[in-house]
Amino acid sequence: MRYAQYAKALINTGEVFGNPFSKPVGHKLEIIPLVNPGRLKLGDWFEFKVLYDGEPAKRVKVQARSLFSFTGESFDVSTDNNGKARVRVLHYYGPWMVKAAMKLPPSKEFKDKCQELSYTATITFAVP
Numbered sequence: 001m002r003y004a005q006y007a008k009a010l011i012n013t014g015e016v017f018g019n020p021f022s023k024p025v026g027h028k029l030e031i032i033p034l035v036n037p038g039r040l041k042l043g044d045w046f047e048f049k050v051l052y053d054g055e056p057a058k059r060v061k062v063q064a065r066s067l068f069s070f071t072g073e074s075f076d077v078s079t080d081n082n083g084k085a086r087v088r089v090l091h092y093y094g095p096w097m098v099k100a101a102m103k104l105p106p107s108k109e110f111k112d113k114c115q116e117l118s119y120t121a122t123i124t125f126a127v128p
Helices: none
Strands: 002-009 029-033 045-052 061-066 075-078 084-088 094-104 117-127
Touching: 002 029, 029 094, 029 117, 045 094, 045 117, 061 084, 075 084
Parallel strands: 002 117
Antiparallel strands: 029 045, 045 084, 061 075, 061 094, 094 117
């Protein structure tokens, strides 16, 4: 298996205006927030898009959870045909993590080197 992980930490400083996190940075698998998480409140929906090679990643499994959750509960969703998904910010302020994972057959480049390509992307952010 060939495995690659990509991670981003979203940090707001000062007043929260707009969404400076909406631009892709170019990771192979990437989570793009469609709303600035610094503006979220409990009960709000956190909307995001998952990209694979810069294109919407369809039907990708995504897991979101509060890092303050003592039970380890998570919200499991899948992206739609446009690579979009959303989770509801319930129960906890503080740090959250969203994780997307994909497994694919090997590309021509890796056909003789592995049987599977596995990608994981995470973003962490704080709900004020």
